[in-house]
Amino acid sequence: MRWMKQLLVSLTTSLLLAGGAHADMVVEVVGVGSQQYPIAIAPFQNEAGLKQPVTPVISNDLTLSGLFKVIGAGDVSPVPFSPAEINAAALLQRGAQTMLVGRTEMQGNELVIRFWLIDLASKKELISFEKRGSPALARRMAHQIADMIYEKITGKKGAFASRIAYVLKTAPNRYELQVADADGYGAQSVLSSKLPIMSPKWSPDGGRLAYVSFETQKPAVYVHELATGKRWAAANFKGSNSAPAWSPDGRQLAVVLTKDGGSHVYLVDLDGSNLRRLTTTGDINTEPAFGPDGRIYFTSDRGGSPQIYRMNRDGSGVERVTFGGAYNAGAKFSPDGKTMTYISREGGYRVAIMELATRQSMTLTDSGLDDSPTFAPNGQMILYETGARGSLAVVSVDGRVKQRLKAQNGDVRQPAWGPMLP
Template identity: 45%
Template sequence: MNRIVATFILLASLVPALSQAELTIEITQGVEGALPIAVVPFESSATQYVPTEDVAAIVASDLRRSGRFAPLAEEDMISRPAEASEVRYPDWRTLGVDNLIIGKIEPGDDTDFRIEFRLFDVYRGQQIAGYSLPVAADGLRHVAHRISDIIYEKLTGQPGAFATRIAYVISETIDGNKQYRLQLADSDGFNPKTLLTSRQPLMSPAWSPDGRRLAYVSFETGKATIFIQEITTGKREEIPSFDGINGAPAWSPDGRSMLLTLSRDGNPEIYHLNLANNSLQRLTVGGGIDTEPAWSPDGRSIVFTSDRGGSPQLYRMPAAGGQARRLTFEGNYNSSADFSPDGRNLVLVHAEGGHYRIAVLNLESGLLRVLTDGNLDESPSFAPNGSMIIYATETAHRGVLAEVSSDGRFRQRLSLRQGNVREPVWGPLDKP
C-alpha cells in the first residue's frame, strides 16, 4: 500500500476569524502525484467592509482536502499577482506549478463584495476560466467553496462537492449529564450549527434528496421515534411509530417515500413508508435482523444488512420487494451500506479480526477494497460527487470524523475540540 504519510496540521488559527471554529484538519495519509497548484492570496480593495475570511486560503485548503491537489505554500511564491497582466508564467514554471489561481476582492455594487478570480494553465500560458461573483459579507466561506467547486470541475472534469454540508451527531457529558446534539456543518467541518439538543440519544440522520430536511431517530420520549425536520425553520413532524424499533430512515431518491426498520412484528424488518399517505409495506421476511436500508440512486433497488446467513452481510433486492441476493462474502461482518452517486459502488463497514474498517464494494466485479486502517471505523457516507467518503472513527477513545478518497489513497481527520462525533452523512450538491 502506498503509505507516504505527509502530516500537515492546519490549525484553525492559520486562517483569520476561524479561531472559534475549534477544528483541526490533519492529513493522515498523503498522495503521490497530487497536482501542484498555486492559489495566490486574493488582494482586497474593499474599504467599507474588511473581508473576515481568507478566501484564497479556504480554496487552497479545499483543494488539498480533495487529495487531488498539492497547493504551494504561500511563502514559496515568487510573486503575488492579482491581475492577469501581472502573471509571469516563467516564475510559476520554475516552481513546478501546473495551475495558478489569482483573485481580488472589491466592493460590490449591490452586495458587500465582488470576488473576481482567474484560473491559468501555467505551461500553456493561458487562462482557463475567469469568474466574477457577488457576495455578502457573511457568505465569504460559502463563495470560497463555490470557487473551489468551479476550479475542481475545470481541472478534473467532475463536479466539486466543497459547497455542501454534512450532518452528524455529537454526544458530550456536560456537568455529569449526557447531551446529544444533531449538528450541521460545512463539508470542511466549519460553521457548525445545532439543529436539536436532547438528553436522550439521537441517531441515524438522513438527508432528504433536496437537502432541505433531515430525518433522524430520537429517544426523547423514552421510545424510538423518527422525526423529519426542516433545516431552515426547525419545524419538525413525527412519522407514525410503533412498539420496538423505529429506526434507520432512508429517503427514496424522489423524496416521496422512506425506508425504515420496525420491529413491530417481533423482529427487525425493513418497511417502505409512503410519505404522502403514511401507508406501510413490509419488504423483508425471515427470523433474523434486517436493517440499515439504502436506496440505489436510480430508485430501483435497495441494499440492507441482514444476519439471515448467520453473520451480518449485505443483500440487495428490488425496491418493490422480492428476492434478496447476497452481495458480500468476504469476512464475517459487512454492514452500513451507502451507494456511490453513480450506483456502481457501495461503501460499507467491513470487519475482520475485530477491526471495523471502511471498504468499497464494486457491484459489477464484486471486488471488495478496504480503504482504512482504524479499529472502529463506522457510518460511511459518500460525497455527492463520489470523490470522497466521510466516516466516523476513534482517536484516544473519542469519536471524530474522517474522510478518505474513494480510491483509498488519501485520508484525513476532522477533529472538533470537544465531544464524541459520530454518524456523519454528506448532504446533496448545492443546486444554484
C-alpha cells in the same frame, strides 16, 4: 454486533460522542495522493477588507483534498491580481504549474469575485469567471471556486461546497445533531436533547434531515426541515423505530421497526401514513438503503451471519449481494450508482467498497473500529466514524488520501455527507 446498534438503538455512550457545542472541527491530512498538483495562489485584491477572505478557504480546500500542493504567492512583488500581472517565470521556478489570481469588490450590497486560473507555461486561461452574492456567502462562494479548480485539474467534480451532519454529545445528558461545512467549519446545532439522537440522513435535496430521537423515552424517526426548523415524527410505532433512509424522490422513508416482532424493513410516507412491511424472513433486517438500480439494499442475518441483501420495493426478489467474509453491513452508494461502500469485518471493522458491476471489493481502512461510511457528493471520498471514543475520518475511494476530522473539545459520531449546495 456493531451493525445491530441501529436496531437496538443502545443508550451506551460508545454510540455517541463527547465534545463542545458549536465547535468547528479541525481537519488534518494524514495521507496524500501519490502525486500532488502544484498550484500557486495569490491573495485576491481587496479581500483583506472582507469579513471572510476568499483565498484562505480555497487554499485550505485544495490542501485538504490531498491532491494539491498549494504554493503561496502572497510574497510576490507586486502581488498579481489579473493574468497580465503574473510573473510566470518566477512561479515556474517555485514549481507551480498553474496560478489562481483574482479581485473582490462590493457593488452595492453584493460581493463580486472575479478570478482566473492560468496555466503558467502556456499562459492560457483555464478558468475565467465571475461570482456574485451576498457577503455572508463569501465562504460558500470560495468553496464553489475550489470545486471549479478541482474539476478543471482532475476532471472530476469537487465536493467542497457541501455539508456534513453528525451527532455530538456535549454533556452526560445533552446530545446535539449538528451540521457543518465539508471542511468542518461553521458547525450549527440543529437539535438538542437530554436523550440520545442517532442516525442522521440527508434528504436528496439537502433541505431536510431524518434521524432517530429518544426524546419520548423510546426511539422514533423524525423528519426535520432545516430552513424552517419544522419537525415531526414520521415513524413512531410500537417498539423500536430506527435506521431511516430516504427514497430517491424524497417522498418516503425506509425504516426498521420491531412492532411485529423481530426487526423488519418497512416503507412509510413522510407523514407516517401508508406503512408497508417489506421483509418477512430472518430475525434481524436493518440498515436499509435505496440502491441505484431502484431496489432496496439491507443487512440481514437470514443466512446465519450479517450480510447485505437487496429486494424490490415491494419486498419481492430478495437476493444476497455480499459473499466474501462472515460480516458485511451498512450499504451506502456513490452518487453515480457504480460503487457501494459498507463495513466489513476483516481483522476488525473496516470500510470497504465494491464495484457493483463486477462485484470486486477492496478494503480502504485499517483502524479496526470503523462504522457509518457515507460518500461525498462527488463520489471520490468516504466519510466515516472511527475509534473507540469516536472521531470522524475521510478516505479516498482508492485508499490513498486520508483525513481526520476532530472536534476541538470532543468527539463526533455517525456522520452523513449531504448533497452539494446550490
